Amino acid sequence: MSHHSHEExxxxxxxxxxxxxLGLVVLTGVTVVASGVHVPALxxxxxxxxxxxxxxxxxxxxxxxxxxxxxxxxxxLMGIVTIAIFIGLTFFDVLFR
Amino acid sequence: xxxHAIDVQNAQENxxxxxxxxxxxxxxxxxTDHKRIGILYLVSIAFFFIVAATIGIFMRLEQLTMxxxxxxxxxxxxxxxLHGVIMxxxxxxxxxxxxxxxxxxxxxIGAKDVAFPRLNLLSWWxxxxxxxxxxxxxxxxxxxxxxxxxxxAPYSIRTGSEVSLAVFAAFILGFSSILxxxxxxxxVHRMRAPGMSFFRMPLFVWAxxxxxxxxxxxxxxxxxxxxxxxVERLLNIGIFDPTQGGDxxxxxxxxxxxxxxxxxxxxxxxxxxxSEIIPTFSRRTIFGYKLIAFSSxxxxxxxxxVWAHHMFVSGQSDLANIIFSFLTFFVAIPTAIKVFNxxxxxxxxSIRFEPPLLFALSSIFLxxxxxxxxxxxxxxxxxxxxxxxxxxxxxxxxxxxxxxIWALIAGILYWFPKITGKMYNKKWIYVAWAFMFIGFxxxxxxxxxxxxxGMPRRYYDHLPEFHTDHxxxxxxxxxxxxxxxxxxxxxxxxxxxxxxxxxxxxxxTTLEWKTSSPPPLxxxxxxxxxxxxxxxxxxxxx
Amino acid sequence: xxxxxxxxxxxxxDFVGAKMxxxxxxxxxxxxxxxxxxxxxxxxxxxxxxxxxxxxxLDVVIGTINTLVLLTSSLTVAVGIEALKRRNxxxxxxxxxxxxxxxxxxxxxxxxxxSAKIHHxxxxxxxxxxxxxxxxxxxFNLYYAMTGLHGLHVLVGMGILLWVYFLxxxxxxxxxxxxxxxxxxxxxxxxxxSKGEQERWVIDEIKDDVVEVEVVIKKxxxxxxxxxxxxxxxxxAGLYWHLVDIIWIFLFPLFYLIT
Ligand code: HEM
Numbered sequence: 001m002s003h004h005s006h007e008e009x010x011x012x013x014x015x016x017x018x019x020x021x022l023g024l025v026v027l028t029g030v031t032v033v034a035s036g037v038h039v040p041a042l043x044x045x046x047x048x049x050x051x052x053x054x055x056x057x058x059x060x061x062x063x064x065x066x067x068x069x070x071x072x073x074x075x076x077l078m079g080i081v082t083i084a085i086f087i088g089l090t091f092f093d094v095l096f097r
Numbered sequence: 098x099x100x101h102a103i104d105v106q107n108a109q110e111n112x113x114x115x116x117x118x119x120x121x122x123x124x125x126x127x128x129t130d131h132k133r134i135g136i137l138y139l140v141s142i143a144f145f146f147i148v149a150a151t152i153g154i155f156m157r158l159e160q161l162t163m164x165x166x167x168x169x170x171x172x173x174x175x176x177x178x179l180h181g182v183i184m185x186x187x188x189x190x191x192x193x194x195x196x197x198x199x200x201x202x203x204x205x206i207g208a209k210d211v212a213f214p215r216l217n218l219l220s221w222w223x224x225x226x227x228x229x230x231x232x233x234x235x236x237x238x239x240x241x242x243x244x245x246x247x248x249x250a251p252y253s254i255r256t257g258s259e260v261s262l263a264v265f266a267a268f269i270l271g272f273s274s275i276l277x278x279x280x281x282x283x284x285v286h287r288m289r290a291p292g293m294s295f296f297r298m299p300l301f302v303w304a305x306x307x308x309x310x311x312x313x314x315x316x317x318x319x320x321x322x323x324x325x326x327x328v329e330r331l332l333n334i335g336i337f338d339p340t341q342g343g344d345x346x347x348x349x350x351x352x353x354x355x356x357x358x359x360x361x362x363x364x365x366x367x368x369x370x371x372s373e374i375i376p377t378f379s380r381r382t383i384f385g386y387k388l389i390a391f392s393s394x395x396x397x398x399x400x401x402x403v404w405a406h407h408m409f410v411s412g413q414s415d416l417a418n419i420i421f422s423f424l425t426f427f428v429a430i431p432t433a434i435k436v437f438n439x440x441x442x443x444x445x446x447s448i449r450f451e452p453p454l455l456f457a458l459s460s461i462f463l464x465x466x467x468x469x470x471x472x473x474x475x476x477x478x479x480x481x482x483x484x485x486x487x488x489x490x491x492x493x494x495x496x497x498x499x500x501x502i503w504a505l506i507a508g509i510l511y512w513f514p515k516i517t518g519k520m521y522n523k524k525w526i527y528v529a530w531a532f533m534f535i536g537f538x539x540x541x542x543x544x545x546x547x548x549x550x551g552m553p554r555r556y557y558d559h560l561p562e563f564h565t566d567h568x569x570x571x572x573x574x575x576x577x578x579x580x581x582x583x584x585x586x587x588x589x590x591x592x593x594x595x596x597x598x599x600x601x602x603x604x605x606t607t608l609e610w611k612t613s614s615p616p617p618l619x620x621x622x623x624x625x626x627x628x629x630x631x632x633x634x635x636x637x638x639x
Numbered sequence: 640x641x642x643x644x645x646x647x648x649x650x651x652x653d654f655v656g657a658k659m660x661x662x663x664x665x666x667x668x669x670x671x672x673x674x675x676x677x678x679x680x681x682x683x684x685x686x687x688x689x690x691x692x693x694x695x696x697l698d699v700v701i702g703t704i705n706t707l708v709l710l711t712s713s714l715t716v717a718v719g720i721e722a723l724k725r726r727n728x729x730x731x732x733x734x735x736x737x738x739x740x741x742x743x744x745x746x747x748x749x750x751x752x753x754s755a756k757i758h759h760x761x762x763x764x765x766x767x768x769x770x771x772x773x774x775x776x777x778x779f780n781l782y783y784a785m786t787g788l789h790g791l792h793v794l795v796g797m798g799i800l801l802w803v804y805f806l807x808x809x810x811x812x813x814x815x816x817x818x819x820x821x822x823x824x825x826x827x828x829x830x831x832x833s834k835g836e837q838e839r840w841v842i843d844e845i846k847d848d849v850v851e852v853e854v855v856i857k858k859x860x861x862x863x864x865x866x867x868x869x870x871x872x873x874x875x876a877g878l879y880w881h882l883v884d885i886i887w888i889f890l891f892p893l894f895y896l897i898t
Contacts, residue, residue, distance in 0.1 A: 014718055021714040028706050032699065035896035047892035055885045062717040063881045064874075069655075071286060072662055079666040082314045083673045085401060087680060090350050093405065093417035094681045212656050279663045287656040317667045321674035325784065333764030334780045336678060341780065342773025347681055351674055 012061065020061045027054050111518070111615040126221075129214035130618065135200030136516070137221050139509075142188055142196060143585070145228065149183035150581060152176050157540075157574040159557055160567045173557030174243040175258070181246030182263065186270045187228050189497055190359060193366035194277055194312075195224070197508045198305045200516060202281060204609040204616060205299045207290025207625040212283040216276055223273035230266035234259035245555060247356070250337035250348040254329050261330050264323040271316045271323075274362075278312030281305055290608075292627035299607045299631040300389050304369025307393040311358045311365075315401065319355035322348065346411050353404035361400040363497055364464070365393055367504030368435055371457045374511050375439050377605045378454040379446025382632040385438040392431035399428045409480045418477055425475035432468060436461060451603065452526040456507035459534060463499025467492055470545060485555075488548025494541045506584065513588065514602045518615045519595030521587055529584035536576025543570040607631050654871045661875040665882050668792070672886055675785050679893060682777045689774025695898045696761070697782075698752065702895035705748050706887065712741030713884045716800070716877045723870050728807060735804045735873070738880065742797040749790055753783075782894055789890060792883045796876075803876045806869050 031050040035043065060066040065076065112132045119127050125137055156176055159166045168176070199217065203210055211217050234241050239259040244252055248267075253260050285306050289298070298306075328334045335341030337348040376383045383389065405413060405421040439461065448454070470492040474480050483489065514520050547566040552559060559567055601610040606629075612621050683690050719734030756779075760767030763780050 012721065014721060017714060017717050017721065021710060024710045024713075025707065028703065028710065031892055031896060032703055035892070035898065043897065047896055048889075051889050051892055054888045058713060058881050058885055058888070062713050062884075063878055068658075071659070075659070075662050075666065078310070078314065079669050082401065082670065086318070086354055086670075086673060087677050089402065089405070089417075089420075090347075090354075090677055090681060091684075092420055093346070093350065093413040094684060096414035096416040097412075212653065213660060216660075275664075275667050279660055279667075282663055283656050283660045286659060287653055313663055313667055314670060317670035318674050321671045324788075325674075328784060334784050335763065335776065336780055336784060341769070342682075342686070342777040343780075344681070344685075347678060351677065354674075 012064070012067070016061060020057050023057055024054055027057075110617065111613060112618050113518075113615050115618045127218070129210070129218050131199050131203050131210050131214065131217060132516075132616065132620075134217050134221055135196055135198075138191060138195040138199060138224070141221075141225065141228070142191060145183050145187040147581075147585070149180050149188060150578060152180040152183075154574055154578050156180065157571040160559060161571045163561065163564060164558060168557070170557045171243060174245075174555070175241040177555060178242050178245055182231060182242075182267070184497075185246055185359075186267050187224075187231070189363045189501055190270075190274055191224060191277070192363065192501065193370065193505050193508065194281065194305055194308055194362075195220075197301075197370065197505070197512065198277075198281065198308075198366060201512065201609055202284060202302055202305055203288065204612065204620050205302050205607055206285065206288060206293050207608050207621065207627060208284065208288035209619045209621075210288075211280050212287055213280050217280055220273045220276040220280070223269050223276070227266045227269035227273060230269065231263055234263050234266075237262065247352060248323070248326060249352075250326065250329075250343075250345045251339060253326055254338060261327050264326050268320050268323045268327075271320045274312050275316045278309035278316070281309035282313065285309075290625050290627055296387065296390070297627055297630050298390075300372035300383065300386070300393075301366075301369035301607075303390040304365045304372070304393045307397040308362050308365045308369075311362050311397050311400070315355045315358040315362075318351060319359075322351040322355070325351075346408070346413055349408050349411055350405065350413075353407045357404035357407065358397075358401045360496070361396055363501045365396060367460065367464075367501040368393065370504045370508035370511070371439060371460060372435070373605075373607065374453050374457040374507055375442050376632040376634075377511075377603050378451060379443050379448050380604065380634055381442065381446045382630070382634065383438070384441035384444075385434070386630065386632070388434055389438050392434045395431045396428065399424070399431065403428060406475055406480075409477060410484045422475055422477050422480075426472065429468065429472060436465065449603075452523055452530070453507050453511035453603070455527070455530055456503050456510060459530070460500055460503035460507060463495055463503060463537065467495030467497075467499055470495065483548055485553055486548035487544040487552045487554055490554050491541045491544035491546075491548055494544070499537065499541070509588070511603070512609070513591070514598030515609055515614050515616070517592055517595070518598055519591050520598040520602060521591035521595055525583060525587040529580045529587060532576050532580030532583060534580075536573045536578070536580055539573025540570050540577055541573075543567075543573065604634075606633055657871050658874065658878075661878050665878060668882055672785075672788070675781070675788065676889070679781055679785070682774070682781065686772075686774025686777065689772050690778050691897055693775040693778040694894060694896075696756075697895050698755075699895050699898075701748055701752050702891055705745050706891050708741050708745050708748070709884045709887050712738045712745075713881050715741065716873075716880050720870070720873055720877050723807065723873055731873070732804065732807055735800055735807065739797055739800050739804065742793055742800070745793055746790065746797075749786065753786075785890060786894070789883070789886055792886070796880045796883050799876045799879060803869070803873050806872060 027050055031047055034046050034050070039046075059076070065072060112130055115130075116124075125133055128134065128137075155167065156173065159168055159173055199211070237259045239257050242248070242253075242258045242260045242263045243256060244258070244260060248260065248264055253264075285298070285302065325334075325336050329336055329338060335343050337343040337345050339345060372383060372389055403421055403425045405417055406425045409418050409422070470488070474483060474489065474492060510521075510526065543566050547563050547570075548554075550563070550566075552563045552566070598614050600612065600614050602614075603610075608621075608625055608627070609616070611625065715734045716738040719731045719738065722728075722730035722734060756762065761779055762768065763783055768776055768779055
């Protein structure tokens with residue numbers, strides 16, 4: 001397996017990492033403030049959207065996914081689709097009982 | 098894979114003769130050679146199978162007469178739980194992937210080993226630890242669990258039997274299964290020999306690949322569910338307990354989100370084995386290679402969408418009932434695709450009728466019965482009628498035992514000469530087959546019949562109108578058991594006294610037949626280069 | 640008797656494979672938590688009002704601080720990986736150590752948070768809790784189950800990071816002991832070291848009574864400090880750590896911010 005020993009040793013700049021971190025901190029602030037605003041129906045949706053944005057930042061930059069080959073994206077996609085199916089289909093029971 | 102670049106130029110001994118750092122039994126239980134690990138699994142799993150089958154025989158003896166025959170009702174409850182737990186978690190789920198997959202997946206893709214050999218050994222150790230813990234419950238004050246293998250809440254939270262430990266054992270076994278799956282997926286992606294593109298992989302590898310994905314994606318779900326049972330029992334963190342606002346039906350959801358896909362963990366590798374055997378013994382390439390490969394994937398996908406069909410009478414919503422019933426029928430499509438392709442492969446092939454083919458064809462036949470009874474149960478009104486009856490017990494024995502285990506046996510018979518370098522006595526295998534086939538259908542066919550008439554499952558006793566049926570079924574179980582014993586002894590005898598087998602006794606075309614029997618430590622003398630699709634018969638049909 | 644010879648060898652690992660294994664493992668962790676998130680979602684739709692009432696009892700300030708702590712720890716471990724790739728072992732060591740400290744901070748915070756709740760009689764099975772509405776009981780049971788399992792992961796992640804810390808701190812030269820069965824192959828065989836172009840040594844002096852050969856792997860001096868095997872270990876530890884962070888990113892709003 002010698003042929004792929006070295007290629008993947010290339011990195012992202014420290015600057016980008018710090019920027020991403022700043023973005024995460026700001027988003028944390030936003031979600032805390034947004035929870036104070038009273039829009040009951042939207043509150044969960046907004047909170048989850050922000051959480052999803054934050055995690056995609058973590059996944060893409062901190063976890064390096066942006067720079068990985070396609071199979072890693074497929075792996076993550078499999079996970080997300082599975083989770084969506086498990087949660088979604090269970091709702092068919094609980095919401096309509 | 099050796100972790101350091103020490104290139105081996107000398108001719109290699111076969112993996113059974115290699116002298117390693119350890120000798121004797123230690124050279125097995127500390128070996129990271131995927132072939133030895135496969136055999137470790139074979140021996141341990143076969144042992145558990147015999148144990149659980151013996152328990153099955155005792156349960157059948159209990160039903161031989163009306164009223165208490167051998168045991169009290171509590172004992173019967175514990176026995177069917179133990180039988181179920183061993184058969185499911187210790188036997189059939191690891192089953193084909195851990196035994197045949199470990200042994201042949203790397204060889205079939207031309208690799209030296211799996212991607213993470215040490216992790217592979219760890220899987221076996223976890224498996225044994227889990228097994229030991231499960232058996233340990235026998236000696237603790239609460240005794241064996243009496244919940245059935247499904248551990249349904251809230252009873253599993255309240256019963257005094259040792260559910261916590263048993264469930265923890267199942268958790269560890271799940272971990273072992275996950276590690277195997279993870280190992281296989283990585284192996285398939287990273288270790289294929291030059292020229293071994295995805296569409297040149299044998300169908301057994303495809304099946305294992307699809308299975309491995311289910312192992313990775315579904316098993317953690319049962320892990321968390323079982324952990325919650327433990328937490329609820331030990332720390333009183335009520336999640337499913339109705340008195341604390343919990344909902345036991347959600348337990349069933351979480352449990353079946355794993356355990357239904359788990360039945361495809363059981364059957365897909367079986368299909369894979371059959372897809373290897375059929376082209377070899379009809380001496381022509383497989384019909385519809387891509388369809389079979391993709392049908393494995395689509396069974397894996399559809400199989401994850403249908404779990405709540407185990408819960409039609411649980412009190413879940415009607416909409417859920419309808420949706421899950423509807424989705425269930427779709428699983429039949431990819432399954433039927435496989436069966437039709439196999440039949441098409443046999444058609445006009447020059448068939449040689451050898452023991453592996455016999456067991457493979459029986460597996461297709463028995464699984465089809467299991468499949469059709471499955472479709473019946475997927476139909477809502479029929480399900481209400483036969484829910485929790487012997488019809489269900491018959492059905493799942495036809496699928497799991499008839500489908501998977503017969504395929505496992507077929508696979509073991511097929512690859513036995515490769516694994517051991519010996520050939521067994523075919524006559525005795527036919528005898529064993531006859532006993533097993535007759536016994537099997539007598540036992541489980543009768544179960545289907547009395548279930549249809551209303552005999553409930555998990556009862557230690559029966560009403561007079563079911564008596565004759567029960568006697569017939571019990572006699573069937575004796576035939577079945579005798580057949581299994583003949584089979585096992587024939588094979589054990591062959592290990593020591595069998596005639597020597599050559600590298601390719603069946604005329605197989607996949608890579609494992611291109612190396613010696615038994616294979617060398619690193620599987621091939623030279624790294625193979627693949628130039629053909631897997632079932633390429635040079636001297637094809639004459 | 641030992642026959643020691645020094646040979647420049649470079650280790651061959653499949654780094655992409657190792658990383659792939661880790662990603663697959665992360666999937667299983669994700670699904671493990673999904674089980675709990677499903678339960679949360681189902682109970683939440685059933686007891687929306689009670690969940691909101693119960694959530695007001697959690698301390699948003701501590702929750703926010705812990706969120707920031709974890710986010711920052713994710714940054715430090717990511718920087719640590721970058722540093723190691725750039726042969727800056729010193730910075731890498733510091734960053735990993737900082738990450739461990741943040742993990743510890745998180746756990747200490749959690750400890751105070753939990754003990755305050757327990758002090759008020761809000762813990763599973765407590766009479767005080769059981770006297771409340773069913774929705775609130777379930778909320779707190781879920782709270783303990785989910786943050787508890789997450790806390791366990793923080794603990795494990797901390798352990799892994801510490802282990803990698805010691806690996807990085809060690810000198811990067813490594814010894815391999817070649818014992819039977821491999822020793823048989825060394826006899827008269829060739830050892831191949833690939834450093835760009837291949838070099839070969841023929842070993843023919845190993846006598847029959849030699850039981851072990853120690854191979855000392857020296858890193859290419861030009862690449863001194865580039866610690867390839869440890870980079871992948873740190874990367875994998877980092878991946879695990881980021882997952883722990885991501886799960887908290889979801890736990891935080893779901894438990895603290897739904898008031
Ligand atoms: C000699 C072979 C076998 C015999 C005689 C046998 C017999 C039985 C009997 C009598 C029951 C209990 C029915 C009831 O009272 O509800 C049962 C249940 C069960 N069997 Fe088998 N069986 C055999 C092989 C297998 C195999 C190979 C598997 C799976 C791979 C299996 C899986 C199960 C399961 C999951 C249950 C349900 C346990 C429960 O209700 O919790 N059995 N079997």
